[in-house]
Amino acid sequence: MSKTGKTGVLIVNQGTPDSPSVPDVRKYLREFLMDERVIDIPYMNRWALVNLIIAPTRAPKSAKVYQEVWTSNGSPLKIYGYRVEELLQKALGKDYVVKLAMRYQSPSIEEAMEKFKGHHLSKIVILPLYPQYASATTGSVYQKVMDLVSNWQVIPEIRFVNSFLDHPKFIEAFAELGKKHMLAASYDHYVFTYHGLPERQLHKNDSITSCEHANCTTSYNATNQFCYRAQCYETSRLLAEKLGIAEEHYTVSFQSRLGNDPWIKPYTDDVIQALTAKGIKRVLAFAPSFVADCLETTVEVGREYKELFEENGGEIWQLVESLNDSPLWIECLQELVTENPVVAPAKVLRVA
Template identity: 60%
Template sequence: MKKGVLLVNLGTPDSNNTGDVRKYLREFLMDERVIDIPFYKRWPLVNLIIAPFRAPKSAKEYKKVWTENGSPLLFYGIECKKLLQEKLGEGYHVALGMRYQNPSIESALNELKKQDISEIVVVPLFPQYASATTGSVAQKVMELTRNWQVIPDVSYVQHYHRHPLYIKTFADIGNKYLRSHDYDHVIFSFHGLPERQIIKADINTCCKLRGEGGTCNRKGYRKNTFCYRSACFETADLIAKELGLPDDKYSVCFQSRLGKDPWIQPYTEDTIIDLTKKGKKSVLAFSPAFVADCLETTVEVGEEYKEIFEENGGEHWQLVESLNDHPMWIKCLEDLVKGNEAHVPELFD
């Protein structure tokens, strides 16, 4: 019997038309793990306010990233599926699903079911664990498989934000820019989350965000592996160490705020403005929460933040592309599927 591998990314609209973008936003934002408020509040907020008004603007943004192969998120997902299948060989069957829209997780699971597989390894394509991403994928897989007559062994890769090959791939891509230009500063911009979701995930009750005016110590690694904010800082520090960057040469920040509630900080926009005030003219920007180019990397980090940087006196802004179909990234996926133990450097021995 074969072993099944289920790669899952967030998802993308079926097209860049407003109607398809609206449909995608509704499914995405109605997830109780994404907007974690009661249904009676979430439904009107998403369906009557956010999706109707945001869809036309988002559709224009999707047009900027759309290629002849469609969405880059989907295109690179398909490429990774093919390349990983080649690397794993005949003993495995790799399927690709999106948490929202197509190809759906359900269609991918049905594909695996037809292969008479003995077990399934679920690999959410989110390096840092968060309830709204990895947690949502796990919940969906459990909901879809619970009524199968024969339920195979199902395991989940919950995070790999410190896996050496993931770290080395980002460093390898970034190095080509560092070799060609003398940058004043490097930023690592991660997707943001509401602070309340970080606190909810605090299984060790050590979260410093608790209480009014709470602050978080960035170096609290491994006290709670499932703290998204801490995992992001660890990722940035490991990539910076691989690149040989001193502490004062890089910053970590968080993008994509939504609503009035506080999100994890520091915010990317604030960090950019602060850097320009300090006279930084040339910045290299990583977005390591994403393993494939998408709206949040190409447009938000690559274009919108570049505009903010230049409006405030900056001169040279360069986005580091994502892992996409890099050979070392495919090797990392193989390691994750096979459960290979990889040496993880201790930052603070």
């Protein structure tokens, strides 16, 4: 007897406040930062840090920044999320049920999983929209989903998409966006900037003793396949190769650090100052750990780093937009769900 049930597809992004107001931003920060995989310190220490220090002091500042990216239709992250949900549903067809969820705030993972119950699903595919695996992102989504389904009486087959840092369509989609800028102007250097993580979280990786020992910045292999740093460097190598960028003409860096503990280096702001000190005047910046434009891309990379670059003598700092709802991105997601390639005409993306 063959299975006739549909397949549920849960696409999950990080999350966004319900509005750019201070109370909503504070609520979002509290839920996000109280996640034990995000701030991995003992509960009482985390509670005091988040509720007595970070949320009260950062919420008013963050609210002002969120107001910069907010549109009349709401948060860009949520707008693109619903657009991707719609396009992926259309691409997959009637045998699939696609739902968007945010790891923090709404629409929540719990709400989306409850909606699946009414569709008599045979299988659920969990697809976190993080290209590179990290415990604080993909791992947190896994834990939340497993906590929820542990209470279900009937649990259908569940498949988790671990990462897609080197998926051909993911690389091609970002390269296609970068190519447009490279054809329109010339650049002295290229920066691939990724969301940072505390160094201590890398050291918790069970499969490697250290990034130096596993050659995480120079190779991607079975030993370091779950190292966030190694995955970021591999994505950068693949993008540079696709676009014909020589190794000496690009730099990998990490942004968005919080607190005083050491985070993954090099820091993007330090890289910017080092590049301008060398006389670099024109930079094209990619943010390949984000698949939709958001505060960290539009404001942090697009505006704040641009200002820092110009203050230190740079002339052009251009951000490559995120994948958002691009056709190749939808094809990539379709392949990740079905595990079958979407046939399309080959494209040559190399730039001389």
